[in-house]
Amino acid sequence: MRLSQMLFVTLRDDPADAEIPSHKLLLRAGYIRRIGSGVYAYLPLMWRVLQKVSQIVREEMNATGAQECLLPQLQPAELWRESGRWDTYTKAEGIMFALTDRREQELALGPTHEEVITMIARDMIRSYRQLPLNLYQIQTKFRDEIRPRFGLMRGREFIMKDAYSFNADEESLKKTYQDMYQAYSNMLRRSGLSFRAVEADSGAIGGTGSTEFMVLAEAGEDEVLYTEDGQYAANVEKAVSLPADAENSPFTSYEKRETPGTETIEKLCDFLKCSPTQVVKNVLYQALYDNNTTVLVLVSIRGDQEVNEVKLQNELTKLASEYGGNAVLKLIVPDADAQKKWAAKPLPLGYVAPDIADDYIQSTKDVAPKFLRLADKTVVDLKNFVTGANESGYHVVGANWDKQFTLPENIVDIRKARPGDRAIHNPEQTLKSARGIEVGHIFQLGTKYSIAMGATYTNEQGEEKPLVMGCYGVGVSRLAQAAVEQSYDKDGIIWPVAIAPYHAIVTIPNINDAQQVEIAEQLYTELNQAGIETLLDDRNERAGVKFKDADLIGIPYRIVTGRAIANGKVEVVERKSRNSQEIHITEVVSTLKGWISQAVS
Numbered sequence: 001m002r003l004s005q006m007l008f009v010t011l012r013d014d015p016a017d018a019e020i021p022s023h024k025l026l027l028r029a030g031y032i033r034r035i036g037s038g039v040y041a042y043l044p045l046m047w048r049v050l051q052k053v054s055q056i057v058r059e060e061m062n063a064t065g066a067q068e069c070l071l072p073q074l075q076p077a078e079l080w081r082e083s084g085r086w087d088t089y090t091k092a093e094g095i096m097f098a099l100t101d102r103r104e105q106e107l108a109l110g111p112t113h114e115e116v117i118t119m120i121a122r123d124m125i126r127s128y129r130q131l132p133l134n135l136y137q138i139q140t141k142f143r144d145e146i147r148p149r150f151g152l153m154r155g156r157e158f159i160m161k162d163a164y165s166f167n168a169d170e171e172s173l174k175k176t177y178q179d180m181y182q183a184y185s186n187m188l189r190r191s192g193l194s195f196r197a198v199e200a201d202s203g204a205i206g207g208t209g210s211t212e213f214m215v216l217a218e219a220g221e222d223e224v225l226y227t228e229d230g231q232y233a234a235n236v237e238k239a240v241s242l243p244a245d246a247e248n249s250p251f252t253s254y255e256k257r258e259t260p261g262t263e264t265i266e267k268l269c270d271f272l273k274c275s276p277t278q279v280v281k282n283v284l285y286q287a288l289y290d291n292n293t294t295v296l297v298l299v300s301i302r303g304d305q306e307v308n309e310v311k312l313q314n315e316l317t318k319l320a321s322e323y324g325g326n327a328v329l330k331l332i333v334p335d336a337d338a339q340k341k342w343a344a345k346p347l348p349l350g351y352v353a354p355d356i357a358d359d360y361i362q363s364t365k366d367v368a369p370k371f372l373r374l375a376d377k378t379v380v381d382l383k384n385f386v387t388g389a390n391e392s393g394y395h396v397v398g399a400n401w402d403k404q405f406t407l408p409e410n411i412v413d414i415r416k417a418r419p420g421d422r423a424i425h426n427p428e429q430t431l432k433s434a435r436g437i438e439v440g441h442i443f444q445l446g447t448k449y450s451i452a453m454g455a456t457y458t459n460e461q462g463e464e465k466p467l468v469m470g471c472y473g474v475g476v477s478r479l480a481q482a483a484v485e486q487s488y489d490k491d492g493i494i495w496p497v498a499i500a501p502y503h504a505i506v507t508i509p510n511i512n513d514a515q516q517v518e519i520a521e522q523l524y525t526e527l528n529q530a531g532i533e534t535l536l537d538d539r540n541e542r543a544g545v546k547f548k549d550a551d552l553i554g555i556p557y558r559i560v561t562g563r564a565i566a567n568g569k570v571e572v573v574e575r576k577s578r579n580s581q582e583i584h585i586t587e588v589v590s591t592l593k594g595w596i597s598q599a600v601s
């Protein structure tokens with residue numbers, strides 16, 4: 001392709017609305033253009049990158065025996081009602097774009113395709129002989145993200161590869177999952193990314209095990225906790241660890257103390273001269289279930305620990321049926337305004353005890369009359385602890401479970417693991433923290449969708465069984481931008497060779513020099529014929545401008561038909577290392593071929 005004929009517009013300055021380097025660079029280098037919030041046009045250079053990523057993804061998927069298809073983006077609400085996700089996705093998370101057509105039928109723009117694929121499986125899979133099966137597609141997804149940002153990283157319209165497997169049993173699912181794990185590792189390695197596979201939370205999608213593939217980069221929205229022995233890595237949402245040991249309590253007898261102005265743990269511990277590990281902190285949450293029931297949740301956790309709200313939400317989802325619901329729509333720490341809806345009298349916030357009376361709740365038909373009391377594991381073994389006295393300005397010290405307080409029945413792990421915590425698999429290892437960009441997520445779904453939607457098959461014994469499912473996503477457009485986030489310098493993008501829009505760019509320093517032009521044209525033709533995807537900068541611009549642009553757009557090899565042509569040579573510069581060497585014109589094609597095949601192997 002000739003730059004003189006391309007839509008080629010680069011910007012010298014950083015665009016005002018871009019925050020992270022990869023977003024700035026893709027805009028400046030003319031790869032993408034913002035059309036609206038979270039909505040971008042992929043311009044020709046970007047589209048080539050996306051197609052390269054897609055092709056790598058496709059090859060790795062095909063190698064596992066998965067089959068490509070294309071599912072509809074317009075999805076009938078009926079399907080989502082069958083799976084029970086219509087309300088969660090349109091109201092709770094509100095992430096799905098829903099619309100009503102001219103016949104008053106409700107539809108959604110696909111944020112994901114479990115429902116559609118399960119419908120197909122229900123209709124078409126009859127027998128164990130058809131299993132296992134893995135179908136995938138590469139397609140635009142729509143999600144009404146609360147905070148679209150960072151360009152392609154979190155768009156409202158983005159490209160995803162999603163795959164769905166159907167297996168006869170858990171064992172077969174595990175095998176497919178393992179194949180996907182390997183395929184994902186291959187995709188990311190081949191795309192030139194440095195990444196980590198981590199244990200992940202399964203979120204609203206449901207199911208059991210899941211792994212996220214994180215591209216390591218400072219700008220990542222996710223925190224990963226890992227150990228240096230390589231035995232453990234998890235998203236902080238999911239991570240577990242051993243908490244620090246609790247210190248022995250200095251309080252030997254139970255008493256109520258006046259503790260004015262100590263509504264935070266720090267102030268309390270200063271005042272009482274004790275360690276936060278001797279305090280039972282009681283945190284109030286307000287959960288809204290999908291049947292419109294509000295439940296007040298009191299979490300008792302050790303004073304030095306924080307609540308992991310993802311884990312808490314998962315526990316509340318498990319308890320949903322006790323309140324007649326299926327899912328948690330909203331989970332908040334209720335502020336004064338939220339308390340108005342249910343508080344019968346002002347709460348002694350900051351001084352709450354595990355046994356705060358239920359008559360603080362003004363029960364209505366939509367508000368559960370009792371606190372749901374949950375104890376994090378960290379409080380179970382505490383002796384002579386400090387906690388609130390249910391009266392503003394007062395705490396109790398020297399308290400014990402089974403004496404002054406009853407340990408809640410629901411004992412759960414809802415603490416946030418932190419860097420520096422000891423690892424469970426080996427307490428000599430401590431957790432370290434890194435930032436990551438989630439580019440892929442693989443799930444063992446189990447039978448959640450197949451049972452909800454009645455997708456069954458007949459096994460060898462002639463029994464009808466629900467299909468066991470897995471699902472596997474890769475953010476193709478996010479991955480492409482993540483590659484930039486991991487690889488750039490002050491002058492621009494440095495594409496990994498495997499996903500660069502072009503391998504090489506031939507730059508003519510002076511287009512008025514006939515010999516420069518002739519050699520450039522000849523190399524441009526030969527390189528392309530040899531399968532080396534090459535650009536020709538034949539614009540009537542100064543050499544300096546052309547070099548700057550070539551650096552900015554990040555093409556791996558630049559060939560300059562400058563002074564060296566007098567000796568039958570051209571200058572070849574590698575973008576990544578900036579190494580420059582003069583190579584005989586006749587050897588350019590073979591040299592580049594060698595470098596490229598080495599770089600993508």
Ligand code: ATP
Nearest residue numbers: 152153154155158160438439440441473474475478
């Ligand atoms: P996140 O936690 O980042 O919102 P997710 O858990 O919602 O991601 P999945 O539903 O598992 O993501 O989707 C599969 C993949 O699609 C993700 O791993 C990610 O790479 C990509 N992806 C998800 N949401 C977006 C988005 N808004 N923009 C771009 N890519 C996305």
Ligand code: MG
Nearest residue numbers: 095143145154
């Ligand atoms: Mg999301």
